[in-house]
Amino acid sequence: MSLSQILPLFAFLLHLAGILAAMHALMNTRTPQGAFAWALGLSLLPYVTLVPYLYLGRSHFQGYVTLHRAHRQRLSQASQRGEHVGISECCIRYSALAQMVHGTFHPGQQLELLIDGEAAFEAIFKAIAKAERCILMQFFIFHDDALGRRMQQALLERAAAGVRVFVLFDGIGSHALPRHYVETLRAGGVAVYPFATRRRPNRFQLNFRNHRKIVVVDGSMGFLGGLNVGDEYLGLKPPLAPWRDTHLQVAGPAVTDLQSSFAVDWHWVTGELPPMLPPQPVHGSAHTLIVATGPADPQETCSLFFTVAINAARKRLWLTTPYFVPDQAVMSALRLAVMRGVDVRVLIPSRPDHFTVFLASTLHACDAIGAGIRMFRYQPGFMHQKVILIDDNTACVSSMNLDNRSFRLNFEIGALNVDHAFAADVERMLVADFEKAVEITREEYRRAPYWRRLAMHVARLFDPIL
Template sequence: MNLFYLIFSIVSILNLIFAITLIFLERRDPTATWAWVLILTLLPGIGFIIYLFFGLRFRKRKLYRKKQIADFRFSRDYSTSLNRTLFQIHTPYIRRMVKVGYKSHPSSFVGYNKVDIFTKGVLKFQRLFEDIEKARCHIHINYYIIKNDHLGRKLLEILTQKAYEGVTVRVLYDSMGCRKLPKDFFDPLIKAGGKAVKFAPSFLDINYRNHRKIVVIDGKIGYVGGFNVGKEYLGEKPEFGFWRDTHLRLEGESVDTLQYRFLLDWNFASNEEVDYYQRYFPEKEIIDKVKVQIVTSGPDSREEEIKYLFLKMIYGAQKFIYIQTPYFIPDQTVLEGLKIATMAGVDVRIMVPDKPDHPFVYEANHSYLGLMLESGAKCYRYKGGFLHSKTIVVDGEVASVGTTNMDVRSFKLNFEINAFIYDKKTASELRDIYLADLEICEEITLEKYNQRSVGMKIKESIARLVSPIL
């Protein structure tokens, strides 16, 4: 019994030390700080282990400082294009948004792009495979999740064939998102001359995931959005049903930024130091004139660039803000921005899934939606399957599509990428898609919300308490 008390005392002291470290040494959002203190206090021993792997930031600072320096060195030429492109922007609101986006490296506002929108996985992958099969120079792929199912194996088969044909193939995949992949999954590709590299394979980096989805083909065609690689994204898993997501196919100057971002991440993960040869950045044909800005953020960023652009969109809205996100767990700045917009008469609508894909998410979503309902926003649950789309449309003039969820993890911890589109036609198309989705949604009214059970209220309270670290 004495040994038990000795061990318990040591664990309690360690928890106290980590709590003090958390409060005084870590520069965190206060709500996240108190969430960790609560976990350390209520779960002695277990809380210590959870904090070691998910909360400690010292390793992040050391590991990603080098990446930050390397990224800046290779992307500094982008900053020189700011003055060259801003004169093309006639709307002050958009000009200010673009300037905020330039804090991201690399980021460039470019005016000559063609944008195709995909909301169904079957159509997205059909077009993607067609583009890959036509590749002549290189194929660069970055996905958070690649599954060992018929879709993942088909992608592997096509990439392997292209590698045998002499096309340069590089695949970057997240070690956590692809943790169930067999170790020899990419062996056929590697045998054919292609390359596949894990991003952040160390278990100590489990908290910092590469959530980006990027494909670049011959430096001319790019893909970015929410779809990963697996049969559920085709709507073939009964527990999810139809998978509703949004993905973009880009042609034009914006592909260069996708290429830069891929190569920066590849160099970091592989230690290969791929040079920025001209063949990776060919001259682009002018196909259309859609203005696009690709913006990234992550643990290696000095600021929360994508979140800042979200805030700029919110504060600049005059008519409406339409949001789709699987996780509506915003920080205080975004929450207050949306409340202020609602009180100012802006039509704020938020759409979330009707079913969760992670524990606590449904309750956390519900809790924050309640706050928005009280401020006058309209909130909806998507009933047509699983909603994984991450889009924002403002006033039918500006839109964002990408990998970033409306939560603290995406803002602070994950490596994310979004395309910000400054084009009325494309933004209006995304608005129309949103309105069509509303037809298969259930509206959450304030009256319904107030009728929730005591059990649900307790679950929401717990979810809210730990939401800053979900």
């Protein structure tokens, strides 16, 4: 066949593949907006959309879903068989959230707010050094740099001392992690595996990443938040330095729920369960609900979590997120909060780490300002923390971003804490952050060159995959 005959045949086959992929998207994409966007693009422009769809379009991973829900059901039944503790009056407004995630507000938790990477990792290394029985560790990103090698050495030392060490990292988030880093850990007695929603490797699967950050030491001390293991999280890599982030240290029965979240993921990857150690008794004042969300849930728990948290606010809602790409439900909740007279403030970065998301966030910020939401840009460096402050008694520290990836595509975890003292600590932290920020006005959008405003609107078309 001549080239003039091959090209039309190739174009026909490509369009046919695009139509078949569009049918798959209509049947399987999680949201109507995403289904419409994929179907239209695949039908009309398969030349540019077919390959991205292979990487980003898959929406099912039935094996993990089945296992995940079975674990959830068993944990819920075990909780019902155990000692029943009624929800405290101070937590009643979050009862629907607790029911949705099959969780419990644990009273008497001890909390410590860890501001930025240096404080967070020093606390984590201190806890690891004291480990006697078991360490569970899960991060989205491990880097083979100074911090990564320090973490590697700390885990090897405890493994050599007889401590059982279990490590999970995300296979895509840690794609740059060299094989020798993992092999060194395994040779030293550390059980370490990459997470994926399919046990068989699939280079076409980029969605459904495990974005959780969990450390549990001896079942009694837990850590979670926004930080990963890499030098940039210590603010050592320009141009995003200094890096602004927040982590949480928790002690008490809520640590058991962190172990349970890790155990579900570990069992999927390895077919085995890590040790589940009882927490040590503590005497704190916080009520803590561990919220583990992900695309395996029967409902869109992360989006609903933000909706419930926003709707609970009566006087104040301060929120920090590196990516401000709210869906319709969350944006509506923010608008209604403003109408209730709530002081709604959102802190976002002034520097981009992902340019497309930054452009979409800028347009969403302009829309939010029009709705009466006060938007601020953090000035010193990149702002990566994921924190919510509600009224005077509730604060959340999590791995959850305000975007569709966290809402529907990633596995996330957070701690919702009802406690006046802890909320006051978070308030002081955020007051200092807002003092280093500049309030955004609609002029930011209006004064932008036409090409940049056009790029913002184009970027927003990609909201379903941002």
